[in-house]
Structures are given as structure tokens and as C-alpha cells.
Amino acid sequence: MMRTRQAAIIELEDVAKVFGKSGSAAAFVAVEGLKLDVPEGQMLALLGKTGCGKSTIFNMIAGLTAPTSGRVRVDGADPFGQFDALRGKMAIVFQGDRLLPWRTAVQNVELGLEMLDRPAAERRAIAMQWLETLGLAGHAHDYPHALSGGMRQRVSIARAFAVDAKILLCDEPFSALDEMTGRGLRAEFANLVKSNNKTAVFITHSIDEALAIGDRIVVLKRPAKVAIDHTFERIQTETDKEGIRHMIRTVLAA
Numbered sequence: 001m002m003r004t005r006q007a008a009i010i011e012l013e014d015v016a017k018v019f020g021k022s023g024s025a026a027a028f029v030a031v032e033g034l035k036l037d038v039p040e041g042q043m044l045a046l047l048g049k050t051g052c053g054k055s056t057i058f059n060m061i062a063g064l065t066a067p068t069s070g071r072v073r074v075d076g077a078d079p080f081g082q083f084d085a086l087r088g089k090m091a092i093v094f095q096g097d098r099l100l101p102w103r104t105a106v107q108n109v110e111l112g113l114e115m116l117d118r119p120a121a122e123r124r125a126i127a128m129q130w131l132e133t134l135g136l137a138g139h140a141h142d143y144p145h146a147l148s149g150g151m152r153q154r155v156s157i158a159r160a161f162a163v164d165a166k167i168l169l170c171d172e173p174f175s176a177l178d179e180m181t182g183r184g185l186r187a188e189f190a191n192l193v194k195s196n197n198k199t200a201v202f203i204t205h206s207i208d209e210a211l212a213i214g215d216r217i218v219v220l221k222r223p224a225k226v227a228i229d230h231t232f233e234r235i236q237t238e239t240d241k242e243g244i245r246h247m248i249r250t251v252l253a254a
Helices: 054-061 105-115 120-133 149-162 179-195 207-213 238-253
Strands: 008-019 028-039 043-047 069-074 090-093 167-171 199-204 216-221 225-231
Touching (some): 008 054, 008 199, 028 054, 028 199, 028 225, 043 054, 043 179, 043 207, 054 199, 090 149, 105 120, 105 149, 120 149, 149 179, 179 207, 207 238, 216 238, 225 238
Parallel strands (some): 167 199
Antiparallel strands (some): 008 028, 008 069, 216 225
16 A cells, blocks of 8 residues: 655664574574654554564664664664663553562652653652553552552553653553453553654554554564555455455465
8 A cells, every 4th residue: 555655753774683693504584674664653563473573673673772784763863872862752661561569650650750850749740640541540659569460551551651752662562461451451552642642663463453553554574574564544444454354364374
């Protein structure tokens, strides 16, 4: 499907990532010749089977590892070489909630703001606002062990939004939740991304989750190459979605 070109806030140009010495028998090619642009304000669902390179791409965008070749840019900066330039511009929602057990919910939400040296009163006000937005105002002073899995993940989401980052990177954040809890929280998260004008890259191995959350789906095949790049330009009917499901299943089964 043709897409109107918009300014990209995330750019990967001819990116490759090889683990081990390139050309050796032990080398593992995780990503090869990848070109991917993410326009500002887009919710991109990055879909693929386990081992297709999704997490490697995630780590390069997050600045946790450098590409072997090619160019990665986030908001105009190299996320690995200029990590400090992107401080406060990206936030991550992990598969696990990654809450600190010795801190209360509100203290966990404040963590990113502390790292950005925001004043204590401001940190507390912002953290409380986001806990209220996510329905946890009554649990602000509870410790993680007293919260359900869904509530802990809500705290994790509040922590990500509290720093007001432009970009949210999400690594299968709802996969550990039961289906009903995950479905509701996923819809809530997508609405928050859109209403707060964020850009999000959402990694998943679930076709249904990608269809539910993405306004664009990129399907990867190993080593991470784009097999499908589909942008939703209007509301999709269930018939439309079933056609896309079939197309994705066919590609992933090949």
C-alpha cells in the first residue's frame, strides 16, 4: 500500500546487525539490509515470529546496541553514540513491569522524573496525575506486591508517560497478562498514545494484537527484513482484518 511520506522521527537506513565476527561460521545475522522509517505520531506494530530480529531492532532504536552497518537515527540523533542527547525523549514499557519492590506505586512512577532532576513536588504531582489517569489513584501508596499483574503494568505505563517522552518503545508489554486484562489495557494504552500525540513502536508476536493496536503493521522475516508493510488509512471492517490476517499468516508460514 502506498503511503504519503511524512517526516520520520525514527529512521533505519540499510541497517545490519551481526553477532560474532562477520563472515565467520559462528556469525549470526539478526538484521540485514533493513530500511524502516517511522513518522511522528504513528503507532507501529512490529510483528514477527520469535527469533526474527524484533528485539534486536528494538535495542538499536533504544540505543542499547549499535548496528554493525547502516544508520539508525531517533529524533535526528544516533541513539547509541549520542545516548545523552535522547535523555527524556524515549520511554520504554517492558514485557515485565520492572517495578522496584521497595518503592510504592507513586514512587515507581516518579523514578524517571528523578533521573531527569525534576523537583520533588513536581514529580509527585505528575506521578499522581498519571496514576489517576490509569485508575490507580487509590493505590498510589501501595507496594508492588500488593498489586495485581494488570495494576503493576498500569504503574509501568504511568511511569513511561510521566516523563513526557516523544517516543514510547513497547516490548510485548501485555503478553504476561490474562486475555481480558491485556485486551482492556491495550486499548487504553493505544488511546493514551494517540491523545497525547506520542510515537510508539510496539513489538508483538501476536497478529490479533498487532491488528488491535497498530495504525501500521510491519511484518518481519528472519533475518529481520520487511515482508509486509501495511498502513491503515481508514476504519477496517472485520472482513478487511481477516484479509490482512490471512496475508500475514501466509508470509509467516512461508
